Amino acid sequence: MAEKNSLNAVLKRDIAEPSDNTAMGWGSDVAADMLRRIGVRYVTHNPGSSFRGLHDSLVNMLGNDDPTMLLCLNENQVISVAHGYGKVTGEPMACILHANVGLLNGAMGIFNAWADRVPVYIVGAGGPADAERRVPWINWLHTSRDQASYVRGITKWDDEPRSVSALIEAMYRANIIARTAPKGPVYICLDAALQEDALSEKVDLPSATRFLPADAPVPSPESLERAADLLISAKQPVLLMGRVSRNRADWDNRIRLAELLGAGVITDLKTAAAFPTDHPLHRSIGYHFRTAIDHVKSADVIMALDWIDLGSAMKMLPAGERQIVSASVDSHVHNAINMDCYGLSPCDLPFQVEPDILVRHLLPVVEKKLAGQTRSPLGAPLKSVARPAPIPGEAKLEDIGWALQDARSRYKITLMRTPLGTSPDVCHFTDPMDYLGNDGGAGVGSGPGNTIGCALGLLGSDRVAVGVIGDSDFIQGSTALWTAAHYGIAALLIVSNNRSHLNDELIQMRVAKQRGRQPANSWIGQRIEDPDVDIRKIAEGYGAEVIGPVKTIEALGPAIEKGLALVTSGRICVVDVHVAAGSPSRLAEYKPEREKAS
Known part of the structure; x- marks a missing residue:
């Protein structure tokens, strides 16, 4: 096998013995x-x-x-x-x-x-x-x-x-x-x-x-003129940025359009980073649109850039006069088997083009119409990021986010994914490669493989692949660690280990309350306890480096720092972080936020 001693070097490949017959014959x-x-x-x-x-x-x-x-x-x-x-x-x-x-x-x-x-x-x-x-x-x-x-x-x-x-x-x-x-x-x-x-x-x-793909279609000049007029005349325009590209030029175009229009921007944790979350125009990020409603309900023009489930989002808004512009080619793959077509949204100006192609062609039209006038300063400074004073004791999911944010000053981290309960307060993305979204299907078990595939895609770059995943996601997908260890694919997996299928535990608690039954039984059939799964033994068995279990907030930062150092030396590493467990006392702390998100 070829040697590999540092992050983002050449993949460690199984070397085949030369064959005497390499002619095409079968x-x-x-x-x-x-x-x-x-x-x-x-x-x-x-x-x-x-x-x-x-x-x-x-x-x-x-x-x-x-x-x-x-x-x-x-x-x-x-x-x-x-x-x-x-x-x-x-x-x-x-x-x-x-x-x-x-x-x-x-x-x-x-x-x-x-x-x-x-x-x-x-x-x-x-x-x-x-x-x-x-x-x-x-x-x-x-x-x-x-x-x-x-x-x-x-x-x-x-x-x-x-x-x-x-x-x-x-x-x-x-x-x-x-x-x-x-x-x-x-x-x-x-x-x-x-x-x-x-x-x-x-x-x-x-x-x-x-036999190559054709150039992507572009919007008509007439539609671009109409879209520009709508957005410029809007008193409170809002941009919903969903599935967009990882290209840096496209990222800069989205920023410039928002700044020219003074438009508020909403982004989605289900999809990859679309806009700098610390930008003054960024209003909200999360897994659920209801957390953004207060920032959208007064909008008179909404432009959706391939926003997931736009129809349901628009139904959540209070009645009012608003114009909707939408750019998406997603309808090309809608079928009668899956409901990932989502709700049918009203739309005043639909564009059947990729969202970044619309932005690319819309920008010069808007710039010409504004003739140098903008609603917000171009290149506005980022909002300051302040971490609240940590409370000593057991770590929470948001503490993992803050520790990673601190590490971003020393490492160029590409966050492959993060769990459903992630707080928007710890989402500080300033580059299109800072965050890659969830797995699409919202199941369990893809986190390890996704993160290792992310690391493979980053080979040759200066970025570090990191995935923050739940314990059940890790348990179901842990075999991917062997692939990373064998081929020298360096990545960091941080396991947010609450020893429970906590999202479902909270759902069962809510169902019991709605029916006047016993919510204290919500843990049955949900907890991953007695025995606890030994994350260390699993990960070490597949050849990964392991840190933890980390059980206090004081130990969390040093553990992640050590993990990142191991990854930059070319290792696959798992950090097992014991976060708030699924006990009734701890559930009480999570319940308000999680019920709003459900």
């Missing part, structure tokens, strides 16, 4: 070469015999280099790692899922990437489709007539090619579709026989440069 060789041609750098997988042909081609024909295979110990993490990588780079990483069983096991990860609109290039396998070629029992069991039907509602496109020429076309098409906004997962199922059959003739692969 169907799977074509598939492997196609992955290289479309720019895939890494392939995550959990082993399975259905893709034994492709496995051989990647290792013995391509030498396990460009793309490099990354072994994961669970199919959900196969997808979760690729998902985290895509959130950083905007590029699809490839995943291989074994037959129907691997596909079913990875379905939650696929749903997360789908709901998060992140590109993932999934290659499956099955069969042989020809029954005469199936091995008794196992080939029959692992063959589905329409394998993609298991995930058709949560992928943008799928295909099951039956010839080499069809395979080439399918792989190019899948690449175009995955990379076209709204981005998302695609799935190609390769028949085992197609992989393993020898090529009958030389295959000439067409150039990838002729």
